[in-house]
Amino acid sequence: MSAHDQLLVVIDPVARRSDGESVRIAKDVLCAGAEVKVCWPDGPEEFGRMLSRRGSRRPVVIGDDRALLRAVTQLHRFRELADGALSLIPVGARGAVQLAGALGVPGDAVAAARAVLDGAERRLDLLVDDSDGVVLGGLRIPVGRAPVTAAAPGTVWDTCRTLVRTLVRPAPSAPAPRARTQRLRVEADGRLLSDLDAPVEDVTVCSRGGAAEVVVRPRSAEPVRATASAVTVSGASFRYRADALVTGPVWTRTWTVRPGSWSLTVPVAVPGPGAESAGAAAG
Incomplete structure (x- = not known):
């Protein structure tokens, strides 16, 4: 039996708790087609x-997007991403496996397990930040919405009058939420896209065709788009959502694209690189 037919199947504990039946089905399909060593970790x-x-066994992860991200992060930190393809069988709630689907992995446990056995390796880009964190799909410094502040309470009689008015006529509609902005400096390969004097509502970065695609949406202007190999965002303390995780607050962060630096097993029939559509799953 070749090394290709020897699998290390790591089953994420969240997958076991959320959908044990899908885990069992996936394991049975894999065991029927390869020599399998199954691991049941209790935590990260x-x-x-x-x-x-x-x-020498091929790694197979059964779990959601967070489990996939955990596996890629582990292999990256030990500089083992180039040693071979990683395989994933998505198990979790629909919203927890969106990235896997964007990367081309089937959502059905049986189809995903068969892709592990008979699929092909797809080379994918990686965004690596200056703290050695990784982003598989895309990242976003969120839009968010400013909360609507309620009026300060008055006297008991004021409250009674308000209640009576509410009963005899429809309440006025709530004011529309205001867009939330941040003052950020955004640079793409040293080119300044936005500075601290121009509030922005949204910044997104995703890997696309071996480069980082950056979109900055100012509050009162058209979006600014750029393609670069490295993107730096700095300014007031900010948080960002990368794949399935929210990180921060940080004051500055640089992301660098590493084209084709990791592989994922997908069905042979899936065309084209999945990294292009993966950024949408992170937004």
């Missing part, structure tokens, strides 16, 4: 240790 640390001790 044990998940990482089992993955690092895979030897």
